[in-house]
Structures are given as C-alpha cells and as structure tokens.
Amino acid sequence: MGVIDVEAPSALLAVSGADIVLLAVPVSATEATFKAIRHLVGPTTLIMDVGSTKRDVVDAARRVLRENVGSFVPCHPITGKEVSGVEHADADLYVGKQVILTPIERTFTVQLQKAVDVWTALGSHVVKMSPQSHDAAYAAVSHLPHLIAFALINGITSQEHGKEYLSLAGPGFHDFTRIAASDPQMWRDILIANREELLAQSKIFQQTLQNLEQLISSGSGEVLEVLIEHASETRANWRITSKPSPK
C-alpha cells in the first residue's frame, strides 16, 4: 500500500485497480475526491480516509459512493504533527497510537476487517465507534483545544504589548500552544464540519472557566484549590492510550 494523493494529476491512474485507497485530504475536499475516484473503485476496493471529523465524511460517502459506500471505512488516526509536508514524514507516526474506525451499518465486513488488519500491521491500536460518538469525543479533547489555542494567540497579539508578552513566554506556553501552529485550511474545515459538538463543548468549557473566575474574583481560595486539585490529579493520572511499540 502506498499513500496516494488524489489531488496529484497521476493519482487517478494510481487509484484505478488499487486494492486500497487512502484519502488524505482536508475534510471539506472529501466529497469532491469521492466524485473523482468513484468510477475507479470496485466492490472489493478498500477506501479509507484519515479525517479528524467523521459524520461529514460519512455523509459525503453515502451521497457519492452510493451502492459502493460499503467499500469505505472511515478512519481517524490519533496522531499527527503541527507541521505538514513530506519533509516531516515519520515512518513510526502510527506505531502504538490509537486509530478510530467509524463503520456504518452498510460498511462491508470484508473491507472493515481489511482496514483493521492494515492499521494493526502498522502498529496501531484499533478502536471502533459510531461517527456520532467520535465527533462528540474529539470535539472535547481535540477540536476545542485547537480553537482555544488559536483564540489565546490571537487575543495576545491583539494587545499593544502582545509581542513583548510573547517574547517572555516559557515552556508551559510552548506546550500549551503547540497545536496553534496547525494547518489553517485543515482546521477551518474541522471546526466548521463539527460545529455543533464543538460549540456545545465550548459552552461547557466557558461555564467552567467562568465558575473558576468567580472564585478567583471573590478570593475563595479553599474551593478554588479543590477544583484545581481535581484538574491536576485528573491530568497527572492521565496517559495516552497506546500499546507498546512492537520493536
């Protein structure tokens, strides 16, 4: 299996007759990509994507692939970098990482099993769930953190002394804002594609933030400390779900 960029002129030739087609395009380009390749895929082809949202991708697959929608297994590998391009390629990117598969009722059993086998062979830990559950979970743990990181940076640069503030920032800021450097087009698509779940999560976040602000404002140190302790312990005990590298 090679990774095929269907936006490249030679891509359609490569798709024709391929056993496995892996779409790696911004989620908003998924539908157009399905349209470009649908006449080339047969009933035994396995089509996968790597998009960060799944409901919109599944909807596009239903609309375009129709009777062949069962050949498509929606995938989301939980890994990546804030930088893109072949110069940042990493052969171990998927090793030990979770890959979420979100099959629908019409997904063919054979293709689903082949998808599991492919990711497992790459060293990934496969998890299956519905597209809806996927989008709700990743709104909370990925899409909202990205939105917050973008807002934090822009809020700082909007201020008179913003540049000076940035020059003073340290390692905590470094890690907290790493995801703010992510690809703008890709993230524009994700945030809009999953807007309902994202805005619901952002509301919960802002309510929690404002509750903490009230405690800070009133100097309620005791309750504030309990709530910080809850967050601190939760995070200290959290680990990325992964399986050990086979190496």
Place this chain on the structure above:
Amino acid sequence: MGVIDVEAPSALLAVSGADIVLLAVPVSATEATFKAIRHLVGPTTLIMDVGSTKRDVVDAARRVLRENVGSFVPCHPITGKEVSGVEHADADLYVGKQVILTPIERTFTVQLQKAVDVWTALGSHVVKMSPQSHDAAYAAVSHLPHLIAFALINGITSQEHGKEYLSLAGPGFHDFTRIAASDPQMWRDILIANREELLAQSKIFQQTLQNLEQLISSGSGEVLEVLIEHASETRANWRITSKPSPK
C-alpha cells in the same frame, strides 16, 4: 549558595549569617516567611524569591522588611516542571532560560548586581522589568493558560462520557494540558494574587474565542481561515527566548 527551605525547622539557623537567601515558597507564604527571617538578615544579605507573581511579593517585602527592603531582589525564573519535589530536581533547570528581575526604586544596587551575577552564573538570561509589567505579561502567557487548562479538564470530567473522552485523547491534548497537572496550592495563590491582570486577560481571550465561534456558527470559512492562519503563523514563528547552553 544552597537553596534553603525556610519552612524546615533548621532553616532559620541556615538563614542566619547567609550571604544569599532564596525563598522558594508559595507566593501567599512569602509575607510570613519574610517575618520569620527579617531579624536574621543584614544590610549586605541578598534575598531573592522565585514566585510567579511579583506585585504581591514586592508589597509583602515593603511591609515586612521595611528599611531592609532594598536587600530583596524579586526574581521569577521562566522554567519549571508540572511536577515538584526533590526527586524531580534538575541541575540544568535554569540553563539558557530567562529569569525576570523586578527591582523597585528602593532595591540596593549591590544586591541587584549580585542577583544578576548569580543567575548569569547559573546560565540564565536575565531580564529586568517593573513588577507591574511582569504581572501583566505573565497573566497573558502563563496564568491564563493554566486557568484554561484547569477549566478544560474539569469541563470534560463534568460530562457523562468524560472519562471515555479522555481515554481517546492524543498527543495534542497531552501537550495542551500538561500544565493542568501543576501544583494546586501554588496555582491557587498565583491566580488569586494576580487576579486583576488575569481576569482582564481572560476577558480578552473569551471575546476572541466568541468571535471565532460566531464565524464557525455562521460557516464563514474564509474569515475563519484568515484568523487561524494568523494564529498558526504567529505560533510557528515563535521561539522561547533563551541563550545557548554554555556547555
């Protein structure tokens, strides 16, 4: 110079006659610590702290040290870990990192120079500014990110499926929330001590976030992408200010 924990019973003996006293206590304990040691410090002693807020620490020094306030040089090394305790000690913690000194008009020149020399000898890059400027800057680039990280974690765990969401989170979440594991008592103190600047920064952040939410809600992809691109480029071009390790 050894690092002295003034909360330890033997600490006062150690402070007595010391050339340099470095306070490493939660900022709310600074005043009590000054009181415990003020009869032991002479006009040539250099007292420093490592607190994350500076106005409150300077106010405490003025109140308690009085005519000896000039012996105190307020310091804030821009480094640290989300874990504490001697088992996480790191001899290179300060190498190449910024250390902010916030002298006041009454700070003695000799002590200030000695403080610069000590941090420089440790490999740090010394920056001087007013306590006010310090607190404004770090509200934006440190205190607010911590508050946000605490709120994000607590917002997720408050939900029915919060545990499941956390189990699905990946490397982006890992880095974004690392600072949420910080020490609760220390951060309770910092957030309350710098509440005015922090709440002002949080307001700017929430306005920026809500502006992005409106663009997402209305599907205004073009403007949204421009704003994400601004954040992404700002972060991609940002580097921690540091000087190369002397090794």
